[in-house]
Amino acid sequence: MLRRIISLFKDLFEDYRFTVAFIIFSFLFVLSLLSCISPYDPLRLYQVPRGLPPSLNHPLGTNWLGQDVFWRLTFAVKNSLIIAIVTAVFSRVIAVLLGIISGYKGGWLDRVLMAIGDTTMVLPSLIILIIISMVLKDWARSFFNLGLLLAFFSWAWDARVIRSQVLSLRERDFTFVAILSGMSTIKIVWKQLLPHVLPVVFTTFINNMAWAIGMEITLAYLGLGIDPTIPTIGTMLQTAIYRQALFLGLWWWLATPIITAILIFIALYWLSVSISEYLDPRARFQRIGTKR
Amino acid sequence: MEKILIVKNLTKIFSIGSLIFKTRITAVDNISFDVKRAEIFTLAGESGCGKTTTARIILGFEYPTSGEVIFDGKPISVWRKKRKEFMKRVQAVFQNPFESFNPLLTIDDIFFETVRNYRLAANHEEARELIEEKLKIVGLSFSDIYGRYPSELSGGQLQRASIARSLLSDPLLLVADEPVSMVDASLRMSIVNLFAQLRDQMNMSIIYITHDLATAYYISDRIAIMFRGDIVEMGPVEKVLIEPKHPYTHLLCESIPEPDPQKRWKKEISIVDTEHREYLRQGCKFAGRCSKVMEICKKEKPEGTIIDGVFVKCHLYDDSWRK
Numbered sequence: 171m172l173r174r175i176i177s178l179f180k181d182l183f184e185d186y187r188f189t190v191a192f193i194i195f196s197f198l199f200v201l202s203l204l205s206c207i208s209p210y211d212p213l214r215l216y217q218v219p220r221g222l223p224p225s226l227n228h229p230l231g232t233n234w235l236g237q238d239v240f241w242r243l244t245f246a247v248k249n250s251l252i253i254a255i256v257t258a259v260f261s262r263v264i265a266v267l268l269g270i271i272s273g274y275k276g277g278w279l280d281r282v283l284m285a286i287g288d289t290t291m292v293l294p295s296l297i298i299l300i301i302i303s304m305v306l307k308d309w310a311r312s313f314f315n316l317g318l319l320l321a322f323f324s325w326a327w328d329a330r331v332i333r334s335q336v337l338s339l340r341e342r343d344f345t346f347v348a349i350l351s352g353m354s355t356i357k358i359v360w361k362q363l364l365p366h367v368l369p370v371v372f373t374t375f376i377n378n379m380a381w382a383i384g385m386e387i388t389l390a391y392l393g394l395g396i397d398p399t400i401p402t403i404g405t406m407l408q409t410a411i412y413r414q415a416l417f418l419g420l421w422w423w424l425a426t427p428i429i430t431a432i433l434i435f436i437a438l439y440w441l442s443v444s445i446s447e448y449l450d451p452r453a454r455f456q457r458i459g460t461k462r
Numbered sequence: 463m464e465k466i467l468i469v470k471n472l473t474k475i476f477s478i479g480s481l482i483f484k485t486r487i488t489a490v491d492n493i494s495f496d497v498k499r500a501e502i503f504t505l506a507g508e509s510g511c512g513k514t515t516t517a518r519i520i521l522g523f524e525y526p527t528s529g530e531v532i533f534d535g536k537p538i539s540v541w542r543k544k545r546k547e548f549m550k551r552v553q554a555v556f557q558n559p560f561e562s563f564n565p566l567l568t569i570d571d572i573f574f575e576t577v578r579n580y581r582l583a584a585n586h587e588e589a590r591e592l593i594e595e596k597l598k599i600v601g602l603s604f605s606d607i608y609g610r611y612p613s614e615l616s617g618g619q620l621q622r623a624s625i626a627r628s629l630l631s632d633p634l635l636l637v638a639d640e641p642v643s644m645v646d647a648s649l650r651m652s653i654v655n656l657f658a659q660l661r662d663q664m665n666m667s668i669i670y671i672t673h674d675l676a677t678a679y680y681i682s683d684r685i686a687i688m689f690r691g692d693i694v695e696m697g698p699v700e701k702v703l704i705e706p707k708h709p710y711t712h713l714l715c716e717s718i719p720e721p722d723p724q725k726r727w728k729k730e731i732s733i734v735d736t737e738h739r740e741y742l743r744q745g746c747k748f749a750g751r752c753s754k755v756m757e758i759c760k761k762e763k764p765e766g767t768i769i770d771g772v773f774v775k776c777h778l779y780d781d782s783w784r785k
Contacts, residue, residue, distance in 0.1 A: 343561040350553055350628070351572055352546050365566045375771060461694030 182448055191440035194273065194433050202248035210238055212245040212401050224422055231422040234413050239426050246401040247430065249330040250383050253402065256317025257324065257382035258375045265332055266371060270359055272329075273336025275381045284333070287326035295323040299385065303394040316389075320382045328374040332367050369399060373446040379411050380438040403427050403434070466635055466667045467497040467520065474515055474691075486741075497635070500665040504659060504678040504699065507688035509627045509741045510735050516688075521554055534634065550580050553628035554661070557640040559620035563612040568610045569623055576630045577732035596626045600656060618649040623637050625656065636660070636668045639655035641766070642677060647780030656718050675718055679703050690747040707774045709752045746777065754778060 173326060182188045210217050224231045230239040245434035268287065272280040303310040309317050339345060340363070348358045383403065389395035390404025391411075396404045398412075406427040415423040474490040490512045497503045503618050518524040520531055520607045522542055531538040533552065539632055540546040556562050559616045573593045576582070583589035592785065594604045600622040606615070607623055617622070628636060638657065642650040654677050660666045673677050678685055679699055686696040687710065695708040746752070749759040766775045 175534075229625050343556045344559060344564040345555065346521075346554070347572060347624070347627070348564070349523070350549050351522075351576035353551055353575060361567070362564050 174359070175406040182412065182444065185444040187440035187450070188444035188448075191437040191444065192257065193443065194437035196264055197245050198430075198434065198437070199243050199252070200209055201244050202251055203355075205241070205244035205248045208244060209371070210241050212242055221418065223418055230426050231420070232416070233423045234418055234420060235409075238273055241407065243426055243430060244399045246260060246406050247434075249396075249400065249402040249435070250386060250404070251379075253313050253320070253386050253396075254315050254379035254382040256314060257320040257447075258378040260321035261325040261328070262371055262375055264321065265362075265374070266339055267326040267330030268325070269329040270336050270363065270367070273333035274340055274355070274359060274363070276337075284330070284378055287329050290323060291326040296385075296388065299323065299389060300392060303389055311341070311440070313396070316386065317382070318397055320385055324378055324381060325409055328370070331370055331374065334448075335367055335370060339366055362460060369446075369449040373449070375440050376438050376442040376445070380435055380442075383431070383438075401433050464499045465496045466496075466499050466534060468530075468532040469493065469495050469516075469520070470530040470532070472516070472531065473517060473527045474512075474524065475527045477495065488527075488691050490519070493686075493691075494695045495634055495678075495686055495693065495696060497667050497669060498635075499667055500661050501684065501758075502668045502670050502682045504670045504672060504682035504685040504689055506672055506675060506678050506685055508531075508673060508714075512691040513688055514639055517554070517637050517669065517671055519550060521637055521687055522548065535721045546579065551630045551631040551634045552637065554637040555621075555625050555628050555641045557643055559624055560612065563620060567611075569600050569610055569612060569615070569620075569767060570604075573607070573627055573630065573739070576627060580631045580733065582631060592630065595627075597623070597630045599629065600626045601652070602626065612663075618645050621645050621649075625653070629660070632664065634667060635672070636666055638668060639671045639672070641670075642675065643672070650677065657681055675703060675714060687714065692747060692775060693770065693773070694752045694775045699771070701727065702774050707769065708748075708776050708777060709754050709770060709778070710748050740747065 174407055183192075205212075214237075218228065218232045218236055218238050220232055220234050220236040220461060224234040227240050228240065230243065232238055233242075233333055242462050273284040299319065303316075310319060345358065345362060348362045353361070386395060386402060387404035388397070390402060390408045393412075394410065396402050398408060404427075407424070410420075410424040410427065413423075415421070472490055472493050473488065473580070476487045476489055478485045478487060493512075493516070495503070505516060507513055515524065519526050520533075520538075520726075522538060522545070531767060533548070563572065568591070574589055577589040577592060583592050590604065590719050597607070602619065602622055606619065612620060618652070621644070636657075642653050645653060647691055657670065658681050661668060663687060670678065670682055682699045684697065685699045686693045687702065687708065688694070689710050695702055695711045702711060706715050707763060745761050746759040746764055751756050752759065756777060762777075764775050764777045765780055766773055767780045768774075769779055
């Protein structure tokens with residue numbers, strides 16, 4: 171088992187995109203872990219002299235509110251990743267359940283579920299998210315609830331992808347053999363079909379995380395979603411812009427969340443691209459062919 | 463002899479297209495036959511003639527549009543509610559051995575699954591013995607499949623494993639859907655012989671679906687020739703294949719190659735109609751290709767008649783329209 175995992179990573183590291191993404195991601199992960207040993211409370215103001223440029227004591231400088239930007243960033247990365255993971259987990263659960271049910275059962279149930287999915291797909295999600303987070307301002311302030319809200323708008327595409335896979339899997343002979351061997355429907359889905367669907371679930375999980383982080387930034391920029399005093403990448407950016415960071419000449423205050431967001435997007439995008447390419451056997455053959 | 467399976471006026475219609483532009487294809491058109499205990503019954507015909515659809519209806523994977531399938535005295539709609547008991551008595555072998563096993567699971571997994579679900583053994587040891595015994599029938603051993611993935615075995619081994627799995631629950635009826643078409647010639651004979659052995663020693667009834675008339679002639683007791691969803695000729699295999707009555711059966715028998723280098727095929731066989739148009743044809747569906755076609759063939763569907771123990775559906779043998 172261990173050897174298989176090692177050889178898997180060896181194959182993956184041959185792709186420079188995976189290597190870069192992996193390095194960025196482990197860096198961000200360490201950053202978010204560092205938040206546990208932060209010397210400053212992320213919510214309190216005026217703990218350090220304000221407006222200091224980057225130095226040894228304050229690696230990314232301090233902002234106009236007397237907060238250390240580096241230690242604030244550690245909380246921001248952690249919180250943004252939590253939102254992203256909550257969204258991705260919930261939307262994956264919904265997508266896998268509904269995708270498999272509608273693909274395997276078919277008939278009117280399939281039509282009803284896919285009609286619901288199509289409806290959420292064509293809804294202008296940004297506008298509705300803005301309206302909901304305005305109306306339910308207090309409710310949408312917790313990470314968990316915001317994650318749920320974002321999950322509701324992102325399951326439909328992937329449910330369709332999973333459904334189409336299940337549709338073709340259930341017509342394959344081994345599914346019929348499983349029926350002939352007396353397996354119950356739930357067991358067939360769990361044991362025979364789910365392993366085939368997992369690669370898709372995995373890659374869409376990463377894509378969904380990127381989408382959720384982007385959405386959180388968008389909402390925070392508009393002053394919605396998470397409480398602006400709680401650091402996330404979105405609220406850091408919003409505070410910096412709102413407090414005229416550029417006008418005050420505090421470029422490090424504004425640049426930190428922007429560069430972090432760019433790094434996260436690049437890392438997530440390259441992760442999903444390289445992994446889905448690795449999982450696609452045709453692309454793998456191509457890679458082997460071009461190696462020599 | 464006891465009839466284990468009775469198929470009565472079975473019809474299956476597939477609708478293709480949307481609500482407005484709908485074509486209805488009659489994949490199985492009002493067929494009736496029965497399978498007796500300890501008998502090999504062959505369904506033969508070219509590809510796309512409804513053999514597999516018939517098999518899938520018998521197995522309960524597909525709902526018939528109309529008609530009845532009665533297995534062991536009870537209609538299939540009753541059996542469907544007791545699916546597990548039904549599947550224990552009716553098993554199937556499919557055409558493609560590489561598709562019959564889940565590529566992500568080991569082969570022994572589905573064997574143990576079958577044993578566990580049908581409670582065929584009290585414990586793991588007994589299960590192993592049972593699996594070993596069934597694998598021995600097909601000439602494999604437990605170590606051949608234990609912990610192996612389907613990609614590690616050859617097609618012939620997989621097909622034999624697939625047959626062994628279907629034998630685990632000692633079924634009354636085995637539906638073999640082109641079981642030898644993807645197996646090489648040397649194995650083909652041993653699998654076909656295995657079916658004969660199952661019939662003789664275990665009193666198993668087998669529905670053998672094939673397009674290969676040579677093996678059909680070799681093992682089956684009775685044969686039904688299907689064409690475009692219809693059974694055109696049915697009877698004891700010696701009578702049907704040695705003295706074919708229906709022009710389509712003639713055509714089929716002529717196209718069996720003979721091991722004689724001097725012998726040439728008599729004529730070029732051209733397919734005049736597309737499959738789709740043949741399915742939608744009025745009257746006899748073979749009329750477009752038939753060498754003995756008459757006016758009536760293009761207008762009316764022939765009724766079945768029984769001539770010297772053989773059921774034939776052709777206007778040539780049915781005199782009622784002449785009057």
